[in-house]
Amino acid sequence: MLRIVAVFALLVFSTGASASEPSKDFTLASNQGANLRLAEQRGEVIMLNFWASWCGPCRQEMPLLDQLHERYSAAGFQVWGVNVDAHRSDAEKLLGKIPVDFPILFDSTSEVSKMYGIDAMPSTVFIDRDGNVRHIHKGYRDGDEAAYKKIIKELIRE
Amino acid sequence: MVVEADVVVTKLLRYCLALGLIFPIYASAAVLPEERADNLYHAYSGGGVTIDGPSVLIRKNIGNNVSFSANYYVDMISGASIDVEATASEYTERRDQYSLGVDYLVDKTTINFGYTNSSESDYEAQTVGFGISQGFFGDLSTIDLRVSYGSDEVFRNDDEYFSDEAQHRRYGVSWNQILTQKLIAELSVETVTDEGYLNNPYRTVRFLDPTVSQGFSYQPENYPRTRNSDAAAIRLKYRLPYRASIKGEYRRYADSWGITADNVEFRYTHPLEEQDEWILEGKIRYYQQTSADFYSDLFPYSNATNFRARDKELSNYTTLALGVGVSYELPQRWSLLNRRNTINLYWDHILFDYEDFLDVTVHGDSTAITPGSEPAYSFSANVIRLFWTVRI
Amino acid sequence: MLRYLLPLLAVSLFSGCTVTPWVAPYERQYLADPIMGFERDPVAASYMNHVYEAREAARGAEGGSGGGCGCN
Numbered sequence: 001m002l003r004i005v006a007v008f009a010l011l012v013f014s015t016g017a018s019a020s021e022p023s024k025d026f027t028l029a030s031n032q033g034a035n036l037r038l039a040e041q042r043g044e045v046i047m048l049n050f051w052a053s054w055c056g057p058c059r060q061e062m063p064l065l066d067q068l069h070e071r072y073s074a075a076g077f078q079v080w081g082v083n084v085d086a087h088r089s090d091a092e093k094l095l096g097k098i099p100v101d102f103p104i105l106f107d108s109t110s111e112v113s114k115m116y117g118i119d120a121m122p123s124t125v126f127i128d129r130d131g132n133v134r135h136i137h138k139g140y141r142d143g144d145e146a147a148y149k150k151i152i153k154e155l156i157r158e
Numbered sequence: 159m160v161v162e163a164d165v166v167v168t169k170l171l172r173y174c175l176a177l178g179l180i181f182p183i184y185a186s187a188a189v190l191p192e193e194r195a196d197n198l199y200h201a202y203s204g205g206g207v208t209i210d211g212p213s214v215l216i217r218k219n220i221g222n223n224v225s226f227s228a229n230y231y232v233d234m235i236s237g238a239s240i241d242v243e244a245t246a247s248e249y250t251e252r253r254d255q256y257s258l259g260v261d262y263l264v265d266k267t268t269i270n271f272g273y274t275n276s277s278e279s280d281y282e283a284q285t286v287g288f289g290i291s292q293g294f295f296g297d298l299s300t301i302d303l304r305v306s307y308g309s310d311e312v313f314r315n316d317d318e319y320f321s322d323e324a325q326h327r328r329y330g331v332s333w334n335q336i337l338t339q340k341l342i343a344e345l346s347v348e349t350v351t352d353e354g355y356l357n358n359p360y361r362t363v364r365f366l367d368p369t370v371s372q373g374f375s376y377q378p379e380n381y382p383r384t385r386n387s388d389a390a391a392i393r394l395k396y397r398l399p400y401r402a403s404i405k406g407e408y409r410r411y412a413d414s415w416g417i418t419a420d421n422v423e424f425r426y427t428h429p430l431e432e433q434d435e436w437i438l439e440g441k442i443r444y445y446q447q448t449s450a451d452f453y454s455d456l457f458p459y460s461n462a463t464n465f466r467a468r469d470k471e472l473s474n475y476t477t478l479a480l481g482v483g484v485s486y487e488l489p490q491r492w493s494l495l496n497r498r499n500t501i502n503l504y505w506d507h508i509l510f511d512y513e514d515f516l517d518v519t520v521h522g523d524s525t526a527i528t529p530g531s532e533p534a535y536s537f538s539a540n541v542i543r544l545f546w547t548v549r550i
Numbered sequence: 551m552l553r554y555l556l557p558l559l560a561v562s563l564f565s566g567c568t569v570t571p572w573v574a575p576y577e578r579q580y581l582a583d584p585i586m587g588f589e590r591d592p593v594a595a596s597y598m599n600h601v602y603e604a605r606e607a608a609r610g611a612e613g614g615s616g617g618g619c620g621c622n
Binding site for chain 2: 571572573574575577578579580581583584585586587588590591592593594597598601602605606607608609610611612613
Binding site: 084 | 571574575576578582583
């Protein structure tokens, strides 16, 4: 029994958010007309938010993400909403109801979600000015925006 | 078997508790149950009996980790079932039930405590329950363990000196598994043990009695003071190629009184609009059981056996239920305080077909039917559920 | 019955952390749909179970907390 517990503990501790590693590059179609490529954003702090129209907490945090995007964009910060819906039209229908100003990218084939090993919905990946993944935040619960703000402030100050 | 199962369950529980202590550190988050208020009117009507009343359920979350629920439920019973019609007069009765529950969520583990109190003029029941639910494999699997203990006091309205008691213990495990993007399965197993006074104190059995003109008389039932049962069920839910789902369920049951039972159910759920404004549902359910070892419709003489029952629920019979339902989500402009409001109506029609429970009411108009050759009893019931849901 | 379930449970638990979920959280569009819950309305479902339990000898294994997505 003890051995089992130890094995579990090991596995559990090893699944924490990774500290700092280069972000994987991708290019996706966006709702802003042109395709967007991550590698071209060096020098900006990027908050990649993986979301879906059918995910309750995702819908809940959309307006909050929009506020963050607006508030810190002057300091070199952007929110990118990576939508994982299989059909782009589902995402667009939801955006009609909850309009946001930050760019929405369409990962309809889940390639980018797979690349980033997304294991919770929503998932939020923070990328610093040098293009390194610094934090991964899983899920959304009331009050998580305070944690987002803290990370954003840290990263834009660097 | 049951004792062993107890031990296994205790071990299992201890094991899962240990897991629960470790898992809070683990990755992402589960969520508390949805906050909502339900206001239900329920009615069962059939076989000469009507049972109806309200059920109000409120669930409210405090912060991100604690959820409270409270339920008030009433059964108003009136009329005369076939047992009563044959041996006693019509009656009315009322049962009030209160339940309180609290859920505590730590990452992927939810711990639940519950208390229920049910009260009738001749029956008092209290139940405490504990449950733990844990997500695994990136939330593809959820395991629920539940134990509960109930303690009842039994009285007789017509005999103030009569009182007895009964205890009930339930141990259940449910395993919920996402199989594909469109298919979910659930396996449930539950053991129940009862101890104490398990009869209905008013119910009687009949026996052949040549000394009376109609040829039979009645005497009180007598049940064993213990009963142990096991049930296992498998459920599947599948999303069809268009937006609709089907559910299939099979359950097998066996107990120490010699009763075995099976039931199957199919359900079809079909939303009409993209936004869930209308959801239609249809279902069919078939149930069959064998009788208890000590059941007989007509015993050969008085005190013929040590244990004896003539409760139709312990006989050989089948039930067939057909049901339809509709949910309608009110447009935003009608919604109270900007909440999602849903009105739901479900109607189930159940046919009860008894094989060896005979209809003794045919003797009422003094027909010359030999005891034991009465027609088998059957009846149908309508069950209505009408409720209004506010999602807080 | 539970005796047989235990080894099954154990095996799945131990292998659990090495299994990659075969339905990723971003692939649960269908499962997140409210029509995929085993029971959408607890108050209505528990009443129906009460009706069956009062009219039929069988009891137990009515199911856990509903199914659905488990994704949010």
